[in-house]
Amino acid sequence: xxxxxxxxxxxxxxxxxxxxxxxxxxxxxxxxxxxxxxxxxxxxxxxxxxxxxxxxxxxxxxxxxxxxxxxxxxxxxxxxxxxxxxxxxxxxxxxxxxxxxxxxxxxxxxxxxxxxxxxxxxxxxxxxxxxxxxxxxxxxxxxxxxxxxxxxxxxxxxxxxxxxxxxxxxxxxxxxxxxxxxxxxxxxxxxxxxxxxxxxxxxxxxxxxxxxxxxxxxxxxxxxxxxxxxxxxxxxxxxxxxxxxxxxxxxxxxxxxxxxxxxxxxxxxxxxxxxxxxxxxxxxxxxxxxxxxxxxxxxxxxxxxxxxxxxxxxxxxxxxxxxxxxxxxxxxxxxxxxxxxxxxxxxxxxxxx
Amino acid sequence: xxxxxxxxxxxxxxxxxxxxxxxxxxxxxxxxxxxxxxxxxxxxxxxxxxxxxxxxxxxxxxxxxxxxxxxxxxxxxxxxxxxxxxxxxxxxxxxxxxxxxxxxxxxxxxxxxxxxxxxxxxxxxxxxxxxxxxxxxxxxxxxxxxxxxxxxxxxxxxxxxxxxxxxxxxxxxxxxxxxxxxxxxxxxxxxxxxxxxxxxxxxxxxxxxxxxxxxxxxxxxxxxxxxxxxxxxxxxxxxxxxxxxxxxxxxxxxxxxxxxxxxxxxxxxxxxxxxxxxxxxxxxxxxxxxxxxxxxxxxxxxxxxxxxxxxxxx
Numbered sequence: 001x002x003x004x005x006x007x008x009x010x011x012x013x014x015x016x017x018x019x020x021x022x023x024x025x026x027x028x029x030x031x032x033x034x035x036x037x038x039x040x041x042x043x044x045x046x047x048x049x050x051x052x053x054x055x056x057x058x059x060x061x062x063x064x065x066x067x068x069x070x071x072x073x074x075x076x077x078x079x080x081x082x083x084x085x086x087x088x089x090x091x092x093x094x095x096x097x098x099x100x101x102x103x104x105x106x107x108x109x110x111x112x113x114x115x116x117x118x119x120x121x122x123x124x125x126x127x128x129x130x131x132x133x134x135x136x137x138x139x140x141x142x143x144x145x146x147x148x149x150x151x152x153x154x155x156x157x158x159x160x161x162x163x164x165x166x167x168x169x170x171x172x173x174x175x176x177x178x179x180x181x182x183x184x185x186x187x188x189x190x191x192x193x194x195x196x197x198x199x200x201x202x203x204x205x206x207x208x209x210x211x212x213x214x215x216x217x218x219x220x221x222x223x224x225x226x227x228x229x230x231x232x233x234x235x236x237x238x239x240x241x242x243x244x245x246x247x248x249x250x251x252x253x254x255x256x257x258x259x260x261x262x263x264x265x266x267x268x269x270x271x272x273x274x275x276x277x278x279x280x281x282x283x284x285x286x287x288x289x290x291x292x293x294x295x296x297x298x299x300x301x302x303x304x305x306x307x308x309x310x311x312x313x314x315x316x317x318x319x320x321x322x323x324x325x326x327x328x329x330x331x332x333x334x335x336x337x338x339x340x341x342x343x344x345x346x347x348x349x350x351x352x353x
Numbered sequence: 354x355x356x357x358x359x360x361x362x363x364x365x366x367x368x369x370x371x372x373x374x375x376x377x378x379x380x381x382x383x384x385x386x387x388x389x390x391x392x393x394x395x396x397x398x399x400x401x402x403x404x405x406x407x408x409x410x411x412x413x414x415x416x417x418x419x420x421x422x423x424x425x426x427x428x429x430x431x432x433x434x435x436x437x438x439x440x441x442x443x444x445x446x447x448x449x450x451x452x453x454x455x456x457x458x459x460x461x462x463x464x465x466x467x468x469x470x471x472x473x474x475x476x477x478x479x480x481x482x483x484x485x486x487x488x489x490x491x492x493x494x495x496x497x498x499x500x501x502x503x504x505x506x507x508x509x510x511x512x513x514x515x516x517x518x519x520x521x522x523x524x525x526x527x528x529x530x531x532x533x534x535x536x537x538x539x540x541x542x543x544x545x546x547x548x549x550x551x552x553x554x555x556x557x558x559x560x561x562x563x564x565x566x567x568x569x570x571x572x573x574x575x576x577x578x579x580x581x582x583x584x585x586x587x588x589x590x591x592x593x594x595x596x597x598x599x600x601x602x603x604x605x606x607x608x609x610x611x612x613x614x615x616x617x618x619x620x621x622x623x624x625x626x627x628x629x630x631x632x633x634x635x636x637x638x639x640x641x642x643x644x645x646x647x648x649x650x651x652x653x654x655x656x657x658x659x660x661x662x663x664x665x666x667x
Binding site for chain 2: 040042043045047050053055058063116159160161162164165254257258259260262263264265266302306309310312314315316
């Protein structure tokens with residue numbers, strides 16, 4: 001360790017290193033992009049860029065919700081199941097409507113279906129939040145429980161079968177349902193516009209609103225935040241509801257893309273979302289993380305898996321590589337905080353002189 | 354401590370480097386056929402992929418072997434990637450009869466023909482060929498053997514496949530259309546989702562509730578293996594187990610006097626047939642055959658088990 005003895009030189013060197021470490025997700029993104037442009041046939045094309053973005057979007061929605069939850073120091077394991085449940089609710093509403101048992105049924109148009117499904121997602125998130133804040137259940141356990149409940153509910157809704165042919169019905173105004181996943185606007189898929197919208201809103205919330213500052217405060221020091229007048233419980237309930245809403249959007253998109261709702265949809269999605277958030281620099285212990293970092297993290301994972309698929313790499317290797325990348329991200333994250341501490345120490349020493 | 358850390362970083366870099374070096378791009382120039390199946394951790398799907406890949410190489414195509422893990426969403430993404438990679442045909446064992454239609458349609462819209470094996474989809478006219486094993490005929494073969502082994506009477510249990518999979522229903526129907534004509538009583542019927550682990554625990558519970566059962570008929574071989582393991586653990590090797598698929602594991606068990614019989618689905622041959630039809634279609638614009646084709650299954654018991662190797666009878 002030469003930091004303290006040699007004061008003039010290391011600060012530029014470490015500062016440069018620190019900058020590189022801070023931008024590591026971007027560096028990783030550029031690296032995987034460059035590698036696959038070279039190694040995978042047809043990877044570098046506009047059509048493929050849109051395609052990869054569509055695949056990434058699914059994970060990115062969930063990862064944005066997950067980032068808020070993790071910043072407050074929690075975790076949401078239920079999102080994958082909520083994706084499945086919300087897809088099934090959408091399928092049910094499209095095919096059957098709601099039957100109040102009076103010999104007639106209520107049918108919905110696309111907008112109403114989207115609204116109802118979003119409410120289902122938000123409601124599941126609200127229940128997660130209530131379990132965690134009012135009943136003091138640890139987030140890991142509460143959302144693990146919800147993972148099973150939501151998956152079971154999704155399977156029950158159809159008896160384990162798939163809801164087929166979700167093309168909608170023009171008579172009920174639901175014929176536009178497949179457009180959510182397949183439609184385009186100004187040349188870009190609608191789901192990409194949705195992702196851009198959600199990213200902007202989430203970034204705005206995180207950086208420019210009191211709520212955003214409270215989310216960071218709760219994760220940084222919950223007791224301190226509470227003592228300075230932050231309504232900790234409300235903030236926590238909000239992040240789980242937001243996460244539920246993200247899961248609902250993904251459920252809608254997948255059901256619309258496949259024109260079918262499958263109750264097992266979304267298995268392990270929560271783990272991909274956590275991976276994207278962590279890769280983007282979100283700290284699992286809370287208080288630190290950025291939406292844009294998460295988006296970049298989701299792109300790194302997405303490009304990695306799509307590129308490996310196009311190269312024809314065995315799926316078993318794909319899993320190994322994905323795991324190594326995630327571990328490497330956390331190792332580098334630890335290195336960054338050490339160097340950051342060292343720089344701070346050096347600066348303090350410099351000021352004292 | 355410093356040194357260990359450096360060593361760790363260096364070694365992990367080396368591992369990643371080696372791994373990347375091992376992954377050379379599988380596709381050179383020329384025409385590529387995509388082969389998409391469920392996960393290769395089930396030897397049945399591995400045999401399909403191997404059979405299709407071997408035939409494709411023989412006919413001069415490159416291959417792109419992909420795995421959808423029975424997830425329709427992942428399957429849809431794989432189709433996107435295959436289309437983007439510019440494949441000329443897709444051989445598919447799909448991830449769900451309803452949920453796969455839109456993916457196959459997507460390929461068709463992009464001008465890429467799909468050839469389905471093992472499982473059907475609910476639409477016709479989207480894929481060029483749908484070659485499936487005659488599950489109903491196979492199930493009847495298995496059931497006839499089962500009835501014979503049971504001595505045409507007694508109590509039995511049934512292990513069902515994944516309920517979302519059409520084959521699970523067809524096989525069960527085939528079993529019952531034969532068994533129900535005899536004096537056999539089904540005392541338990543449970544799904545084990547095609548899974549060996551699940552079949553083990555389901556079998557344990559069934560045995561607990563119905564210790565008097567004399568036989569177990571299973572929707573596939575992996576579940577039969579799970580059930581047999583549970584029966585062995587409980588010391589009930591007298592129970593007759595019949596499976597479906599014709600895997601090497603069950604073949605070995607039959608030869609060792611464990612599981613009594615299974616029904617072979619010619620997976621290897623089926624996949625090869627699909628590639629041959631793809632080749633004909635690409636060269637001549639038509640396969641000259643119906644879209645839906647059935648391949649008959651073969652009963653495997655101790656008399657012919659030694660001829661079975663990776664889902665092909667020699």
